[in-house]
Amino acid sequence: MTPVLCIGSVLWDVIGRTPAHMSVGSDVPGHIIRVPGGVALNIAFGLARFGVGCELLTAVGRDIDGTALLEEARQRGIGTAHAYVSDDLPTDRYMAIEGANGLVAAIADAHSLERADDKILTPLVDGRFGTEAAPFEGVVALDGNLSEGLLGRIAKGPWLSAADLRIAPASPGKAHRLAPLLRMPGATFYVNLEEAGLLLGARPKTAADAARGLSDRGAARVVVTDGPRPAASARDGVVLTATPPEVLVTRVTGAGDTFMAAHIAVERDGAxxxxxxxxxxxxxxxxxxxxxxx
Ligand SMILES: Nc1ncnc2c1ncn2[C@@H]1O[C@H](COP(=O)(O)OP(=O)(O)OP(=O)(O)O)[C@@H](O)[C@H]1O
Ligand SMILES: O=c1[nH]cc([C@@H]2O[C@H](CO)[C@@H](O)[C@H]2O)c(=O)[nH]1
Structure with missing residues (x-):
């Protein structure tokens, strides 16, 4: 089967976790871990768990961090042969603080991916996965870590014009970057309620309201999550909702990416x-x- 192309950030997450409630200026004991991250890699990991073949189109540095990330991916069966490995850009990083009150703050340094620009998309036009005349027709998971300029060019350009495109904003801070893609005919948007509100320029109260609102703005298909509250999907005016199972929460980073990977994986099996x-x-x-x- 054609692999899913995961396009976007592959970086190291440095996450500080504490059971304490955190506020600005807190300095508390806790644990700090370093794990592979970046939305595109998180989605690829999720797809691999479902046995879905995928390929990374990303940028990493030709350095210890980049080499280790690609090796982690390969060990899980994820294709890395088409990733852009830069001789002069360093591998990107993300850091977050999670307390008893959830994600307190995070900073994403994805500047190398941004600077690599459309070099990461070369395999979509040089014949490896497609050409300008015969663009890739499979499933693509695209994240909003790409620069606003490149996302705008993708909306009009040849790379993903025929793909079954699944788009995730990388964070609320980057949600606006997706605006140029909103009306792409083959696109599905996976957003949380906050990101939906930012794209709408409104404050929807529920995932269903947000999904309806984005559909009204011309999105072909939308899936909106809202933490422990009901999630919704919308297509052709039909809105579905479902309530997440109640669970004891031990970590929050990456939940949206896991949701998206599972959604893509089961749909490929006909769900x-x-x-x-x-x-x-x-x-x-x-x-x-x-x-x-x-
Ligand atoms: N507190 C919670 N309790 C139960 N389920 C949760 C909770 N938070 C998240 N989830 C699950 O994860 C899904 C995605 O969460 P959310 O809407 O917070 O996405 P997100 O903000 O994109 O996540 P993240 O940025 O952490 O990856 C939810 O639809 C729900 O199924
Ligand atoms: O701007 C960004 N913020 C967060 C992420 C990634 O999302 C996950 C948290 O939801 C985490 O793995 C981080 O690397 C990213 O790739 N870009």
């Missing part, structure tokens, strides 16, 4: 929209409760 929504919520529940490894 209908309601079943795909349920599968996404089940996988996310396992993720936040710590039942599946990062």
């Amino acid at each position: 209908e929209p309601a079943a795909a929504l349920e599968a996404g919520l089940q996988a996310a529940a396992q993720h936040v409760s710590g039942d599946i490894a990062t």
